[in-house]
Amino acid sequence: MPSALQLMMEAGAVVKIVLLILFGFSAFSWAIIGYKFRQMTLAARQSDEFLNAFRQRRAAQDLSVLLATAKARPSSPLANVFQAVFTDHLPRHPEECRRLVTRYEALESAKLESRLTFLATTGSTTPFIGLFGTVWGIMDSFRSIGASGSASLAVVAPGIAEALVATAMGLAAAIPAVVAYNYYLSRARRLTIAMEDFSEDLLALLAKPS
Numbered sequence: 001m002p003s004a005l006q007l008m009m010e011a012g013a014v015v016k017i018v019l020l021i022l023f024g025f026s027a028f029s030w031a032i033i034g035y036k037f038r039q040m041t042l043a044a045r046q047s048d049e050f051l052n053a054f055r056q057r058r059a060a061q062d063l064s065v066l067l068a069t070a071k072a073r074p075s076s077p078l079a080n081v082f083q084a085v086f087t088d089h090l091p092r093h094p095e096e097c098r099r100l101v102t103r104y105e106a107l108e109s110a111k112l113e114s115r116l117t118f119l120a121t122t123g124s125t126t127p128f129i130g131l132f133g134t135v136w137g138i139m140d141s142f143r144s145i146g147a148s149g150s151a152s153l154a155v156v157a158p159g160i161a162e163a164l165v166a167t168a169m170g171l172a173a174a175i176p177a178v179v180a181y182n183y184y185l186s187r188a189r190r191l192t193i194a195m196e197d198f199s200e201d202l203l204a205l206l207a208k209p210s
Helices: 004-010 013-057 063-071 077-087 094-112 116-148 153-207
Strands: none
Touching: 013 063, 013 077, 013 094, 013 116, 013 153, 063 077, 077 094, 077 153, 094 153, 116 153
């Protein structure tokens, strides 16, 4: 019985192109999955570290130490918001403070959710790309049946097997992408909620007279 690799090598030109496209989607998806795992893990750990430091020192308003702590944790959205606010020109009006903090929150949220759209696109499109390859392969099989004048299993089975590899490859690309998208989106939203809670404490600190 031929292996999956043999079936891919023996497939028609269109099916091979489809398989190459699916392989590209899959490879890029796995690269993003690895990158986002590292990014989210660092963001969560450094955010916890910075938040602990912030809670310990905010009563004393030791801002220079907190700023150094924030600079040492560039992967933390909380630290980045704090650093951006205190290195920007600080407005005095509370509403201007809130707008400034909200703007940096949005930038950090976008950073957390960056590249996730590609995973969503992979999960939604690769099954259909694989299905296209399967349909095309089956059409080739039927043309082979017409040319040979025989509909025996020995004639039909190899072509259909080659075609179904495209569907399998499409699912193999889509399933990890969908799982990773949902997982990382959930982690990004948890970090965003933590950042929004921190921002309220930060605004309270900004409102205190210096």
